[in-house]
Amino acid sequence: MAILLTGGMILGLGLADTIYDAGYVVVDGDRIAEVGPAAAAPSGRAFDEVVDFSGRLLMPGLVNAHTHTPMTLFRGLAEGVSLLTMDGWYNTIRLLELAMTADMVPASVEVACAEMIRTGTTTFADQYFFMDQVIPTVERSGLRAALAYGIVELNDPEARDRELAALDGFLETINSGETDRLRGWVGPHAFFVDNSPETMLAERAIAEKYDTGLHIHLSTTGEEDAFCAEHYGTTAVRKMDELGMLERPVIAAHALTIPQGDWGILGECNFTAAIAASACMRAGAEAAPVVGMRAAGINIAMGTDNVCNNNDYDLFLEMRTLAKLASFREGRPGALPARDVLDIATRGGAKALGLEDEIGVVAAGKKADLIVLDQQEIGWAPAGANAPFTALVYSVNGLHVTDTMADGRWLMRERRLTTLDYRAARARQAEDVKRLLALAGRG
Ligand SMILES: [Zn+2]
Numbered sequence: 404m405a406i407l408l409t410g411g412m413i414l415g416l417g418l419a420d421t422i423y424d425a426g427y428v429v430v431d432g433d434r435i436a437e438v439g440p441a442a443a444a445p446s447g448r449a450f451d452e453v454v455d456f457s458g459r460l461l462m463p464g465l466v467n468a469h470t471h472t473p474m475t476l477f478r479g480l481a482e483g484v485s486l487l488t489m490d491g492w493y494n495t496i497r498l499l500e501l502a503m504t505a506d507m508v509p510a511s512v513e514v515a516c517a518e519m520i521r522t523g524t525t526t527f528a529d530q531y532f533f534m535d536q537v538i539p540t541v542e543r544s545g546l547r548a549a550l551a552y553g554i555v556e557l558n559d560p561e562a563r564d565r566e567l568a569a570l571d572g573f574l575e576t577i578n579s580g581e582t583d584r585l586r587g588w589v590g591p592h593a594f595f596v597d598n599s600p601e602t603m604l605a606e607r608a609i610a611e612k613y614d615t616g617l618h619i620h621l622s623t624t625g626e627e628d629a630f631c632a633e634h635y636g637t638t639a640v641r642k643m644d645e646l647g648m649l650e651r652p653v654i655a656a657h658a659l660t661i662p663q664g665d666w667g668i669l670g671e672c673n674f675t676a677a678i679a680a681s682a683c684m685r686a687g688a689e690a691a692p693v694v695g696m697r698a699a700g701i702n703i704a705m706g707t708d709n710v711c712n713n714n715d716y717d718l719f720l721e722m723r724t725l726a727k728l729a730s731f732r733e734g735r736p737g738a739l740p741a742r743d744v745l746d747i748a749t750r751g752g753a754k755a756l757g758l759e760d761e762i763g764v765v766a767a768g769k770k771a772d773l774i775v776l777d778q779q780e781i782g783w784a785p786a787g788a789n790a791p792f793t794a795l796v797y798s799v800n801g802l803h804v805t806d807t808m809a810d811g812r813w814l815m816r817e818r819r820l821t822t823l824d825y826r827a828a829r830a831r832q833a834e835d836v837k838r839l840l841a842l843a844g845r846g
Contacts, residue, residue, distance in 0.1 A: 405449075405452075406430040406453075407427065407445065409428075410425060411457050411458060412424055412778070413462075415764060416462060416765065427440070427443070427444035429445065431811075434771055435767055435768065435773075437767055458778055459776060460776045460778050464526065465525065465749060466524070466704065466756070467526070467527040468527075468654055468755045469528060469530070469656040469679055469707070470706055471708070471709040472511065472512045472515035472527075473503075473511050474496075475511040475512075475514045476503065476511040478710050478714055480711065480845075486711060487623035487686045487688045488623070489596055491686075496711065504842075507835040508533045508536035508537060509540050511835065513540050513825070514825065514828050514832050515716060516546055517825040519546060520807045520822075520823070521802070521807075521825075522802065525772040525774065525814075526762060526772060528548070529549070530553050530618045530656075532553045534573055538550065543823070545584075545812050545821075546584075547584050549586050549588050551588035552569070552588070552590050556597055567606070573587055574613040574615065584810055588618045591606050592620060593621070593623075594627060594639065595626075595630045595639055595642070596620075604646060607647055611650075611651065615651075616757065618653075621655035623656075638662055638665055651673070652675075652757055654756075655674065656677045657691065658691055661676075666696055675701075675754065676701055676702070677705065677706045678693055678704070678725060681707070681708075685712045692732070693729050694732075702751055704751040705725055718748055719800045719803075720800055722748050741796040742792045750763040751763075771809075774806065776795075776803045777803050777805050778790075780799070782798035782803070805817055
């Protein structure tokens with residue numbers, strides 16, 4: 404399948420920062436074969452599809468580096484609660500999770516995936532339970548994903564043994580699958596908070612066995628550091644280092660309160676701080692020191708988290724929130740320039756998932772994960788002054804996305820989803836929510 408897209412603006416991003424005011428892209432199979440100025444677009448060659456995207460902007464798909472897709476089921480059910488504290492999470496979400504049944508998962512995952520595709524995300528890192536229920540819908544969606552098997556131990560050795568065995572089976576299955584679009588990760592919910600050091604060592608060993616990474620929550624409130632100071636006389640990051648956790652790739656969601664003295668250690672590891680700016684602000688938590696951590700060499704990515712404290716999947720709005728929060732925290736305008744924010748949402752996410760050579764850039768040889776935005780919509784004017792970086796971060800939103808492609812396949816064309824049925828999924832999800840609330844005694 405060869406596709407020619409021609410006529411509109413191309414924002415390559417990446418190190419080269421290629422911009423064509425009028426450009427062309429050839430997609431061949433799952434990869435980008437050519438990128439150049441529209442004047443040099445191939446003529447006389449046969450393509451399966453030719454797309455004129457004049458008046459639009461083509462750029463790399465965005466990467467959501469931290470989410471829990473089944474939790475769209477709980478959207479609106481944790482209002483007024485901080486999910487970044489053990490207490491807040493345990494007394495709201497955990498109670499709903501105990502009532503939730505496996506058959507409630509697929510519709511909510513479909514709603515989540517549809518919202519990501521609609522708003523320009525092409526890759527995401529998920530972490531949750533019921534992964535056997537998550538995989539088929541993500542597979543069908545066409546999105547690229549790192550799916551982490553979530554583990555909550557809470558000092559229950561029986562739960563630990565059962566979960567570790569299930570984790571091993573999950574990784575065996577998913578990482579031997581035919582597609583490299585979906586990869587399995589290890590997902591301890593939170594080190595030290597609900598995963599003991601014994602479990603963490605076993606999780607590290609399993610991650611090593613399958614050559615994969617750990618997707619965790621870290622430093623949402625300083626709980627881990629207080630625990631580690633009391634029990635080990637050191638910080639959470641240093642204890643993780645001692646346990647060998649940092650030898651694996653780590654995606655650490657939130658990373659709000661990592662002591663500055665530990666940033667240097669993390670800057671030298673394959674470690675990503677996945678910032679969920681909206682979730683952190685709504686929870687009334689501390690703002691992550693993104694500017695400082697970035698300067699210390701720590702890879703920064705962004706995520707939506709579970710959309711119960713957020714409450715949407717639109718990464719354009721998350722970029723805007725992250726940029727404003729950085730200025731607010733640092734007490735100066737432009738603390739995180741728009742170009743850097745775009746980098747965080749694309750290459751930062753790609754690096755988090757170990758895909759920095761494959762995605763996050765529109766360039767020949769890369770995977771064809773790209774999105775197209777309508778520049779005739781509101782927010783772009785005046786053209787020269789406001790485009791493209793500032794407009795993308797501060798003026799437009801995910802609903803400006805008209806087309807989404809992952810792995811060379813259209814997931815949305817002209818604002819119509821091609822792989823998922825959002826309306827049907829929403830109807831099923833509404834029924835699931837009714838059942839959930841009845842089971843949880845909130846009906
Ligand atoms: Zn989370």
